[in-house]
Amino acid sequence: MQKVAACSHLLFDQLKKILYIEDEPYLARIVKDTLELRGYEVLHKKDGTKIMEQVSNFAPDICLLDVMLPNIDGYALATHIRNMNPQLPIIFLTSKTQPNDIVKGFSSGGTDYLKKPFSMEELIVRIENQLKIMSRDTPALQSLPDEVRLKNYRFYPGKFELHTPSKVIRLSNRESQILAQLCAHTNNAVDRRALLQLVWGDDSFFNSRNLDVYIRKLRGYFEGAEGIEIITLKGKGYHFVVS
Amino acid sequence: MQKVAACSHLLFDQLKKILYIEDEPYLARIVKDTLELRGYEVLHKKDGTKIMEQVSNFAPDICLLDVMLPNIDGYALATHIRNMNPQLPIIFLTSKTQPNDIVKGFSSGGTDYLKKPFSMEELIVRIENQLKIMSRDTPALQSLPDEVRLKNYRFYPGKFELHTPSKVIRLSNRESQILAQLCAHTNNAVDRRALLQLVWGDDSFFNSRNLDVYIRKLRGYFEGAEGIEIITLKGKGYHFVVS
């Protein structure tokens, strides 16, 4: 049986980004760290001031909102966000558990509502669920250009082709996804967990040497390419050097 | 019917249909009556035998599944339903509240998970939320234009014709449906299961290589067409490249 990747049908998507509003620092810390470990990029804020700015600049894939916040409450935030973006998933995290609160949560634009205290497993699974639902029919979110120049190689993400000086290599889906990620972070670190999360969806998928196999293949393709190299950052990820 | 006007989900649509599997008769009674009062059509069953038949005959807009059921459990039911219909919302109703149960719920194809005991308000609001999310992205078959330009080919979905530079190919019904789907997602991934679901409905249609045969035919038609290609995304679907 094969695992269904959470978001892999969006071919070349970036790391998923989470905007997280929570005023309780201790809880916020735990949640943020855990999510980052799982390969998400998390922007945490203690309140909802400048939320619109953050939504448009940070461009999150999903928002987590506490309800009881200083100044503006979570419901009002959701309403604003929903006005600006009709698609963006919003999960409320709150200890307000009365039916009426929940109704308010959904009618203000929330797409899920999670009662405190919650387990991180449940939060993660609900985040992934929302992302899966939302990404089901998002058109052309390709974040890479049609052609990526890598020295005298050319990578065409949309066509699954890698052109070397001497030949054209047809890449498989996985190869292409991974290379796309590397390209998106050229001369920068790519987190290993994030890569796994992105390509395989990560559902309790820790022990496989699968990624290594694909890295090997890509390295094979770039063999003999002066100035192109995939460097291992042990315990961290990879560094795609193009110099 | 009485309070129909008050129910926002009834305004523009048919009665929404709910398939509800629950073996505890008292609870089932209350839930069914309340939902019907709210203007839903509810088909209640005490277990999951013949679930596939019910899904295809009753054609529910959403399923509510208890987890602990005689014979087949709710997770297994969800998996079956999900195989048959990749879109249909499934809400679990259960007293199993361990993180692991929840993970299982979502990974078996659930789209929401509600812990017992729950309030009817919460259930209803979650049902409406799922319906709202689902109605946002309906597959775009009918919205195709009369003429689709694919490089120097032309596809006329309404006329079942594919014009190549040299000749006119009359497409069959199936060929046309599949090509239309591909066109609707040009330069994007099309989910294999969604395609099967769309073209063949679903009826216990798991092992057939039928779609492949049609993909072959379409590939044949585009043979020699520079920049038009149907790429396989193994385990996922197809990617229609037009560049």
Add this chain to the structure above:
DNA sequence: AGGCAATGTTAAATAAGGTTAAACATAGTA
């Protein structure tokens, strides 16, 4: 320095899909 976990390297196993051709179904028609 040496133990250990993380990653590299291969090869084999598996599952997903490709390719044909023949069987089947159906509607039109001699």
Add this chain to the structure above:
DNA sequence: TACTATGTTTAACCTTATTTAACATTGCCT
């Protein structure tokens, strides 16, 4: 009624992407 033509499904066999597994290597940490 049988005959054709056409679209669709089934089936057998082939190819390849992806996963798994087994063993080798690297480099960090005490």
